[in-house]
Amino acid sequence: MQLLANVTQLKPPQRAGAIEVKNVGQVFKTSTQDLVALEDVSLEIKPGRFVVLVGPSGCGKSTLLMMMAGLRQQTTGTITINGAPIPKPDPDRVGVVFQEASLFPWLTAEENVEFPLALRGVAKSERRAKAQEALKLVGLDGFGKRHPHELSGGMKQRVSIARGLVQDPPVLLMDEPFAALDEQTRMTMGDELLRIWSATGKTVVFVTHSLTEAVYLADEVIVMSARPGRIVDHLQVPLPRPRTYEMLSGDAFGKLRDRIWRHIRKSA
Amino acid sequence: MTAKTLRHLIVIGLIALWEILPRTGLIPELFLPSLSSTLKAGWNEAPEYGHALAVTLYEVAISMAFACGGGILLGAIVGSLPRPRVLIMPMVSCLYAVPLVILYPVFTVWLGIGTESKIAFASIYGFLPTMLATAAGIQTIDPQLLLAARSMGATLSQRLVRVIIPAAIPTVLSGLRVGGALVIVGVVVSEMLISSAGIGYLISRYRTILDSPHVFAGVLLVLFMAIAFNALIKWIERKTAIWQTGTRAGQNAADEIGSGAVQPAT
Numbered sequence: 001m002q003l004l005a006n007v008t009q010l011k012p013p014q015r016a017g018a019i020e021v022k023n024v025g026q027v028f029k030t031s032t033q034d035l036v037a038l039e040d041v042s043l044e045i046k047p048g049r050f051v052v053l054v055g056p057s058g059c060g061k062s063t064l065l066m067m068m069a070g071l072r073q074q075t076t077g078t079i080t081i082n083g084a085p086i087p088k089p090d091p092d093r094v095g096v097v098f099q100e101a102s103l104f105p106w107l108t109a110e111e112n113v114e115f116p117l118a119l120r121g122v123a124k125s126e127r128r129a130k131a132q133e134a135l136k137l138v139g140l141d142g143f144g145k146r147h148p149h150e151l152s153g154g155m156k157q158r159v160s161i162a163r164g165l166v167q168d169p170p171v172l173l174m175d176e177p178f179a180a181l182d183e184q185t186r187m188t189m190g191d192e193l194l195r196i197w198s199a200t201g202k203t204v205v206f207v208t209h210s211l212t213e214a215v216y217l218a219d220e221v222i223v224m225s226a227r228p229g230r231i232v233d234h235l236q237v238p239l240p241r242p243r244t245y246e247m248l249s250g251d252a253f254g255k256l257r258d259r260i261w262r263h264i265r266k267s268a
Numbered sequence: 269m270t271a272k273t274l275r276h277l278i279v280i281g282l283i284a285l286w287e288i289l290p291r292t293g294l295i296p297e298l299f300l301p302s303l304s305s306t307l308k309a310g311w312n313e314a315p316e317y318g319h320a321l322a323v324t325l326y327e328v329a330i331s332m333a334f335a336c337g338g339g340i341l342l343g344a345i346v347g348s349l350p351r352p353r354v355l356i357m358p359m360v361s362c363l364y365a366v367p368l369v370i371l372y373p374v375f376t377v378w379l380g381i382g383t384e385s386k387i388a389f390a391s392i393y394g395f396l397p398t399m400l401a402t403a404a405g406i407q408t409i410d411p412q413l414l415l416a417a418r419s420m421g422a423t424l425s426q427r428l429v430r431v432i433i434p435a436a437i438p439t440v441l442s443g444l445r446v447g448g449a450l451v452i453v454g455v456v457v458s459e460m461l462i463s464s465a466g467i468g469y470l471i472s473r474y475r476t477i478l479d480s481p482h483v484f485a486g487v488l489l490v491l492f493m494a495i496a497f498n499a500l501i502k503w504i505e506r507k508t509a510i511w512q513t514g515t516r517a518g519q520n521a522a523d524e525i526g527s528g529a530v531q532p533a534t
Contacts, residue, residue, distance in 0.1 A: 070419075
């Protein structure tokens with residue numbers, strides 16, 4: 001019931017949120033040599049999909065995410081979100097959640113969530129209302145007045161997700177958001193994220209190191225190889241939703257995990 | 269007994285000793301006049317001390333404005349831009365090791381023995397730690413915070429006002445605490461060396477005629493000034509930086525400077 005009550009308060013899911021990456025390359029120039037971080041990466045993500053990027057360290061998956069966020073520009077190729085390129089960050093189209101919660105320690109939870117709205121001069125009362133709504137969505141109703149140091153790691157990451165969602169962007173990009181959390185919190189947060197995702201209908205692109213997390217969360221898993229970063233596999237996860245803990249030990253789950261692992265072992 | 273009550277007891281004990289030791293003759297009044305005779309001496313010459321205090325406070329206020337304003341401004345530039353940092357920082361670090369008081373006679377030649385030379389000296393004296401702390405405060409800002417702000421569409425000026433300044437406040441305040449204390453030192457020391465007015469001047473003049481009670485009355489005034497300044501900074505810290513309780517990389521630098529681990533030569 002709680003969940004239904006939350007859903008009715010949100011706008012209806014938007015169909016916007018398509019991501020297209022075409023022949024994207026990224027070269028880092030250093031004084032001694034050019035480092036190819038990404039080479040000819042192309043992929044298409046349909047609106048409302050939950051897509052996970054996995055790959056060994058240094059395969060450029062975070063770089064690719066930063067380019068989708070407009071925080072970094074590719075050397076070659078094009079990236080479009082909702083059909084338009086993204087030359088700089090655009091919080092109306094893309095929300096970003098980082099590994100460390102990266103909340104501003106001098107602001108309360110609700111002020112942190114309001115931050116992107118405050119940047120664009122949204123009125124205080126409207127800001128507060130939207131922040132309340134977002135905090136409720138992530139299950140932090142009543143914690144708005146706390147400062148980050150008074151919150152646990154999982155709660156901080158919830159605030160961070162609320163901040164990414166507060167402007168209701170069709171796309172949510174997540175860069176190893178649960179990497180700093182302990183195993184149990186990580187499991188709970190995964191379920192929470194799936195709940196939030198199905199309640200909002202966002203397109204989610206999620207970067208992780210954990211293969212279990214990848215298969216458990218994703219509609220599609222994109223596997224990348226390192227140096228230069230390339231897409232080596234793009235697999236569908238046919239497991240039904242909602243995902244349950246029991247699926248982790250199932251055959252289908254194991255096969256998908258093995259397939260990803262073989263790619264990664266080869267390139268690492 | 270808590271540490272706080274113990275601290276209070278120690279202070280009360282020291283004050284009592286100040287009265288008792290000279291009275292019983294254990295310490296000659298010339299070396300340490302009793303608290304009561306010190307207060308009496310100060311009270312009898314109240315107008316003179318009042319005037320001296322006004323001069324000193326005026327010099328401190330102006331120097332404080334120069335030291336803090338300049339220190340924060342230049343510290344911000346040096347902290348955020350690598351090129352000026354490379355040019356200026358080695359120079360500042362060297363200067364920090366120089367006993368700046370050697371410059372004071374030069375200032376009196378340039379500016380006379382009035383308030384100007386004190387203000388010039390104390391400003392430079394307090395400027396360095398303020399600047400170093402500000403630069404450190406800005407350099408140690410978590411880059412993730414700036415990246416997050418950028419991802420939410422923050423412009424450069426929004427990042428400055430909403431992220432860089434609030435993130436740097438705790439470290440800058442620690443710098444102000446040291447810088448401000450040094451301004452007081454600078455003003456009083458320069459008054460004692462060459463001058464014609466101010467508390468330092470009074471202390472030095474009464475010392476030459478071995479009038480200990482009047483010397484100590486001046487010392488007491490300087491003491492109160494320093495304590496009041498420290499209380500003011502603490503109050504500002506409480507008001508602006510409630511979030512300091514969280515752990516943060518820059519906090520170490522702030523503590524180091526705040527606790528006086530980094531100190532200039534005098």
